[in-house]
Amino acid sequence: xxxxxxxxxxxxxxxxxxxxxxxxxxxxxxxxxxxxxxxxxxxxxxxxxxxxxxxxxxxxxxxxxxxxxxxxxxxxxxxxxxxxxxxxxxxxxxxxxxxxxxxxxxxxxxxxxxxxxxxxxxxxxxxxxxxxxxxxxxxxxxxxxxxxxxxxxxxxxxxxxxxxxxxxxxxxxxxxxxxxxxxxxxxxxxxxxxxxxxxxxxxxxxxxxxxxxxxxxxxxxxxxxx
Amino acid sequence: xxxxxxxxxxxxxxxxxxxxxxxxxxxxxxxxxxxxxxxxxxxxxxxxxxxxxxxxxxxxxxxxxxxxxxxxxxxxxxxxxxxxxxxxxxxxxxxxxxxxxxxxxxxxxxxxxxxxxxxxxxxxxxxxxxxxxxxxxxxxxxxxxxxxxxxxxxxxxxxxxxxxxxxxxxxxxxxxxxxxxxxxxxxxxxxxxxxxxxxxxxxxxxxxxxxxxxxxxxxxxxxxxxxxxxxxxxxxxxxxxxxxxxxxxxxxxxxxxxxxxxxxxxxxxxxxxxxxxxxxxxxxxxxxxxxxxxxxxxxxxxxxxxxxxxxxxxxxxxxxxxxxxxxxxxxxxxxxxxxxxxxxxxxxxxxxxxxxxxxxxxxxxxxxxxxxxxxxxxxxxxxxxxxxxxxxxxxxxxxxxxxxxxxxxxxxxxxxxxxxxxxxxxxxxxxxxxxxxxxxxxxxxxxxxxxxxxxxxxxxxxxxxxxxxxxxxxxxxxxx
Numbered sequence: 001x002x003x004x005x006x007x008x009x010x011x012x013x014x015x016x017x018x019x020x021x022x023x024x025x026x027x028x029x030x031x032x033x034x035x036x037x038x039x040x041x042x043x044x045x046x047x048x049x050x051x052x053x054x055x056x057x058x059x060x061x062x063x064x065x066x067x068x069x070x071x072x073x074x075x076x077x078x079x080x081x082x083x084x085x086x087x088x089x090x091x092x093x094x095x096x097x098x099x100x101x102x103x104x105x106x107x108x109x110x111x112x113x114x115x116x117x118x119x120x121x122x123x124x125x126x127x128x129x130x131x132x133x134x135x136x137x138x139x140x141x142x143x144x145x146x147x148x149x150x151x152x153x154x155x156x157x158x159x160x161x162x163x164x165x166x167x168x169x170x171x172x173x174x175x176x177x178x179x180x181x182x183x184x185x186x187x188x189x190x191x192x193x194x195x196x197x198x199x200x201x202x203x204x205x206x207x208x209x210x211x212x213x214x215x216x217x218x219x220x221x222x223x224x225x226x
Numbered sequence: 227x228x229x230x231x232x233x234x235x236x237x238x239x240x241x242x243x244x245x246x247x248x249x250x251x252x253x254x255x256x257x258x259x260x261x262x263x264x265x266x267x268x269x270x271x272x273x274x275x276x277x278x279x280x281x282x283x284x285x286x287x288x289x290x291x292x293x294x295x296x297x298x299x300x301x302x303x304x305x306x307x308x309x310x311x312x313x314x315x316x317x318x319x320x321x322x323x324x325x326x327x328x329x330x331x332x333x334x335x336x337x338x339x340x341x342x343x344x345x346x347x348x349x350x351x352x353x354x355x356x357x358x359x360x361x362x363x364x365x366x367x368x369x370x371x372x373x374x375x376x377x378x379x380x381x382x383x384x385x386x387x388x389x390x391x392x393x394x395x396x397x398x399x400x401x402x403x404x405x406x407x408x409x410x411x412x413x414x415x416x417x418x419x420x421x422x423x424x425x426x427x428x429x430x431x432x433x434x435x436x437x438x439x440x441x442x443x444x445x446x447x448x449x450x451x452x453x454x455x456x457x458x459x460x461x462x463x464x465x466x467x468x469x470x471x472x473x474x475x476x477x478x479x480x481x482x483x484x485x486x487x488x489x490x491x492x493x494x495x496x497x498x499x500x501x502x503x504x505x506x507x508x509x510x511x512x513x514x515x516x517x518x519x520x521x522x523x524x525x526x527x528x529x530x531x532x533x534x535x536x537x538x539x540x541x542x543x544x545x546x547x548x549x550x551x552x553x554x555x556x557x558x559x560x561x562x563x564x565x566x567x568x569x570x571x572x573x574x575x576x577x578x579x580x581x582x583x584x585x586x587x588x589x590x591x592x593x594x595x596x597x598x599x600x601x602x603x604x605x606x607x608x609x610x611x612x613x614x615x616x617x618x619x620x621x622x623x624x625x626x627x628x629x630x631x632x633x634x635x636x637x638x639x640x641x642x643x644x645x646x647x648x649x650x651x652x653x654x655x656x657x658x659x660x661x662x663x664x665x666x667x668x669x670x671x672x673x674x675x676x677x678x679x680x681x682x683x684x685x686x687x688x689x690x691x692x693x694x695x696x697x698x699x700x701x702x703x704x705x706x
Contacts (some may be wrong), residue, residue, distance in 0.1 A: 013485030021488055024495075081480065103519055106491050118489040189575060190539075213339065218542025218570075 003048035003117055004028035007224065008038040008064065009079060016104075018051070021106030027113070034189070035059030039067055046197040049075040049116055051109070052096070054087055062094055069095035073153040094193035097155040098181065101189075115182035120154040129164050132226045134203075134212070136164055156199045159192075160196065163213060163223035171185050172220040196221055231488055237413065238406045239583040245402025258271060258385040264383060266374050273355060280304065280357035282341065283369060288331060288361050306371045313364030329368050333358050346373070353377045412440035415550050428455040439705040473529040479522050483515075505513040524645035530631070531652045538574040538656055545569040545578070545608050545677075546601045551598075552582045562586060566601035569608045571679040577653045577679070581661070582610060585673045589614040594670060600630040607659070608677045615670040621662060627663045650675075 005022060009015045010033045019029045030047070032038050038060035042050070050068060054061035065076055078091040078099040097116050100109050117165050126139035133146045138161055143150045152160065162179045163171060171179075173189040181191060200207045214222045236699055283300065287310075297318055307323035317326045328349055336343035336357035344357040355371040415432060415622045423432045431451060432444040490512040497508040530536055546566025553559045582599075589597045593614025599612045619627055626632045628651045631644040651661040659677035666672045 011481050011485065014481065014488065016489035017485050017492065021492055024492070079478070103482050103487040106488045148335070189541075214585075218572075 002026065002028060005049050005051060006041060006047040006054060007031040007051045010034060018106060027108040035064045036097040038064050045166055047074060049077065049113060051077050051079060052082065053079045061089060065091060065094045065096055065211060073151065075120060075154055077112055089190060089194060094190065095153060097153060098191065112198060119158045136161060150202045155195055159195050159199055163221060167225040168221045170216045170219055170222045175191060183215065238410050241406035242399065242402040246395060246399045247378055248400030251343050253391050253394045257391050261384060265380050266519050268380065272373055272376050276355045276357050277344060280359060280369050284359045284361065284367060287367055294573060306369045313365040329356060336519055350547040401582040412444060423451060428458060469529060469532045473527065474531065476525040476529055483519060483522055485521055486515050521643040524649060528645055536656055537578065540572050540574055541683055542570055542572050543575045545571060545610060548575060548578050549582050549599055549601055549610065552579050556583060558586060562597045562599055564599045567603055569601055570602045571608045571677060573657050573677055574602055577657055581650045581653050581675055584646045585612040592616055606679055610675040612673045613666060618665040618669055618671050624663065
């Protein structure tokens with residue numbers, strides 16, 4: 001597949017060893033050490049995914065993430081210092097698809113990257129789902145509502161597909177992590193919650209009173225057929 | 227502290243009672259004393275007048291030979307009535323006067339012996355003083371003086387004194403209570419201040435009012451509170467600095483450690499291809515980097531908990547499913563037996579996962595071959611027990627099993643940071659529960675995690691049970 005990645009990390013040793021590991025895993029890697037440079041590189045050519053450290057000179061990781069999301073749905077994985085701080089939630093809310101916590105094993109990073117990239121490929125039997133004015137085109141990787149493209153990221157799109165394929169069924173966070181993020185190991189259920197929030201923001205007429213994606217308290221989520 | 231809280235009220239009551247007793251007893255003594263003095267003086271006065279009148283009457287009677295006229299003469303006096311008993315003849319008297327039978331026999335005997343005698347009697351509900359005397363010719367005379375007015379006056383005086391005494395005693399009670407409250411106000415203020423100090427309000431001070439003993443006491447109390455506050459501030463500053471330092475060290479270690487972890491992983495792939503000695507060193511290096519990494523992770527976690535800024539994100543979870551997820555995620559499902567009841571509780575899922583992972587990981591590292599996890603409901607608590615059949619915990623180690631950097635067997639604890647169980651317990655306490663350790667009667671260690679089930683919602687349990695069924699029905703799920 002030879003996906004090409006943009007790695008943004010200010011520590012030279014981490015940058016070098018991560019580049020090495022990613023290249024060994026078969027990725028093409030462009031690496032840089034500050035946020036402003038990252039945005040310049042991103043504008044020059046398309047990347048399949050972006051790996052983004054939070055603490056960066058120039059523009060910090062959050063700013064870079066926000067800038068990229070303004071125009072692109074490219075998968076973004078954040079490299080965060082701590083799993084338990086706001087950093088993670090802020091990154092996810094800004095549209096990052098996933099995160100890894102330092103120190104991380106390169107193998108874990110590669111697994112997450114592959115999972116993120118897999119989300120961007122069409123399912124084996126793509127379908128066209130219609131619910132009223134909502135149209136989900138699995139082959140074309142697009143969702144439209146009332147004729148307008150919703151510009152979903154790959155993660156948001158896969159989440160919508162999984163929920164909408166079985167309307168009325170309750171999905172626990174674990175199952176969604178498994179189906180959408182492709183994790184067989186322990187994932188972070190906040191990934192699901194924040195992604196559902198972002199999806200509602202783009203999908204629902206009134207995101208504060210979701211009509212399509214309902215919360216089943218204490219359990220998970222359910223797609224309501226309109 | 228509780229005793230201190232009660233004492234001022236008791237003391238106040240005692241002070242008030244003492245005040246009332248003093249006032250009551252002294253006013254009662256005064257009242258009774260004055261009553262007795264007035265009483266005896268009035269009665270003596272009345273008796274003296276009766277006796278002198280009687281003496282005069284007797285002298286007058288001695289000069290009158292026919293006794294019949296006597297009564298008329300006496301009647302003109304008017305303030306007494308008389309009975310005349312001539313020797314050997316029928317007694318003479320006014321109809322309004324008492325009969326001779328109403329003269330007490332004691333008095334009659336004294337008069338018969340020739341004395342002038344008197345006695346107080348009550349006739350038809352009225353107090354009378356009877357004076358009797360005998361003339362030389364054998365005629366006996368009795369005079370009845372009405373003393374009712376004296377006794378009425380004495381009764382009125384008694385009533386006034388009793389009412390006055392009662393009023394004074396009540397007033398003393400009121401004043402005593404107020405006085406006791408005012409006197410003891412500094413005590414109750416001090417007791418309150420001490421309590422709020424104990425509760426951690428270190429800036430509590432007492433008002434220093436006046437230069438009496440209480441004022442001096444308040445001043446010393448404030449000095450003590452100030453010293454305490456300064457001492458605790460210094461201690462907590464030092465602790466804060468120490469914790470911040472630990473957090474900073476761990477944080478700073480993370481960047482080079484991230485690079486090291488990556489390098490070690492890549493190096494491990496080459497180790498097999500290296501000549502023997504560099505290959506062995508490479509493997510050692512990789513293992514040590516792993517150890518350093520776990521230690522740093524644990525240090526970071528415990529310093530985060532110490533900082534007190536850890537928040538919990540509660541949701542309804544099925545404890546059995548969480549444990550199953552942890553076992554599966556760590557590849558322990560084949561080694562560990564799980565018996566789980568349906569227990570749904572509102573808790574922080576990630577922390578619960580962390581605790582279970584630490585307990586099971588610990589059992590696998592130190593326990594035996596057979597590890598059993600049980601999830602049960604115990605009243606208002608959810609209980610997760612991890613039992614192994616290993617050597618168990620040494621008795622001298624048992625109280626320190628959750629201490630930081632305590633290791634049962636230092637030589638055998640490679641890989642462990644010595645913080646795992648401490649972290650597990652801190653997390654359990656963050657969730658409002660606790661963690662216990664014990665040895666099983668049949669050998670092996672038993673760790674128990676007790677968590678509150680604060681939301682026993684039937685609707686929630688049904689929903690989770692429903693979700694569990696959905697999981698079973700789902701084609702791509704890996705739940706057992």
